[in-house]
Amino acid sequence: MKKQKNVLSDETEAFEKVIEKTESAFYQLRLYVAGTTPYSVSAIANIKKICEEYLKGRYELEVIDLYKNPILAKGEQIIAAPTLIKKLPLPLHRIIGDLSVVDRVLVGLDLRKVKEK
Numbered sequence: 001m002k003k004q005k006n007v008l009s010d011e012t013e014a015f016e017k018v019i020e021k022t023e024s025a026f027y028q029l030r031l032y033v034a035g036t037t038p039y040s041v042s043a044i045a046n047i048k049k050i051c052e053e054y055l056k057g058r059y060e061l062e063v064i065d066l067y068k069n070p071i072l073a074k075g076e077q078i079i080a081a082p083t084l085i086k087k088l089p090l091p092l093h094r095i096i097g098d099l100s101v102v103d104r105v106l107v108g109l110d111l112r113k114v115k116e117k
């Protein structure tokens with residue numbers, strides 16, 4: 001049983017290190033929108049609210065209007081808008097579409113684990 005207890009302790013310690021790293025990590029985010037449509041305006045407001053609540057002081061958010069900068073869509077392989085890209089911390093993640101579902105965005109930003117059914 002002693003061996004099993006050490007494994008459990010090691011797993012707990014590893015989990016705590018991941019949480020600590022996540023709580024201090026700097027996030028670099030890029031949001032691609034298509035003009036000033038209600039959907040784009042909503043996406044911008046939603047991600048700003050999420051960032052201020054969960055990442056206050058630890059994020060940089062760049063909003064790119066694909067109508068004004070269409071060439072950037074090709075470089076990042078954007079196929080739909082809005083698209084949020086988490087550049088840092090690694091790994092890179094993309095969240096496409098509705099950003100109003102907070103749990104979905106938090107999972108995409110690695111701020112919350114996926115809930116198992």
